[in-house]
Amino acid sequence: MGDGVLRTRGLTRHFGGLAAVNGVSIECRMREVHAVIGPNGAGKTTLINLLSGDLRPSTGTVEFGGRDITGLSPEQISRLGIGRSYQKTNVFPPFSAFENCRLAAQSRLSTSMRFFRHAAHYHAVSQEAERALAQVGLEARAGMPVASLSHGERRQIEIAMTLATNPSLLLLDEPLAGMGAEESARIVELLQKLVADHAILLVEHDMDAVFAVANVLTVMVNGNVLESGPPEEIRSSRVVQEAYLGVEEST
DSSP states (O other): OOSEEEEEEEEEEEETTEEEEEEEOOEEETTOEEEEEOSTTSSHHHHHHHHHTSSOOSEEEEEETTEEOTTOOHHHHHHHTEEEOOSSOOOOTTSBHHHHHHHHHHTTSOOOSOTTSOGGGOHHHHHHHHHHHHHTTOGGGTTSBGGGSOHHHHHHHHHHHHHTTOOSEEEEEOTTTTOOHHHHHHHHHHHHHHTTTSEEEEEOSOHHHHHHHOSEEEEEETTEEEEEEOHHHHHTOHHHIIIIIOOOOOO
16 A cells, blocks of 8 residues: 555535635555644534545545545445544443444454354454454453443544554544543553554644644645644744644734
8 A cells, every 4th residue: 555545636525605625635644643733614524524435525536545435435435444533422332342342343244144143253353342442452441331431431442443443544533522631641642552553644623632643734724724744844834823823922
């Protein structure tokens, strides 16, 4: 697949007369965290929805591993190796942490007619679930109902469910939302570990976390890319400071 995992060219999505995403061209590479930042309404989640297949673009293309995947369904895109998390935690609270991950891993089975075979008999699926839990550091919580876990741990379980599908690209939509400092630090540490074997596109409002993990930053405003580049370049950009990060008044 090479280092360049995902590329978009002129990606656009209109809602009536509004261009929520307007001509966006970005690239995600293996072993890099590409963070997309911007104010509310900038088009960040719409961009992720276009990449994951939850929305179809009005114009433009999405390439993954050199293949045009524009307009494919979320299931098709997921099976190609793109996993995503959502702004709102998307787990099954009554099920255990292990069962949540096993369900995700089970989605990779080819369709069979063995409707009455117990899920525990699929040993490879169970191994994938255990591996995913270990990757996020929650193997000790495997048997606990997700409803009993903390908010941060639930977010970790959602990432583990994504990992259980064996993606090469992770699309993470505000994984630190609603967390305290300690939980946020755990997620930052997890992302720093996961990027060794994945490409990560991260949408996040926590600027401390973004600058701690990102290799590339893309700033969006009103559906458009304002600037894209290394974190220090973006941090020092006067245009970005005025539009989003804020500029202190001189005295």
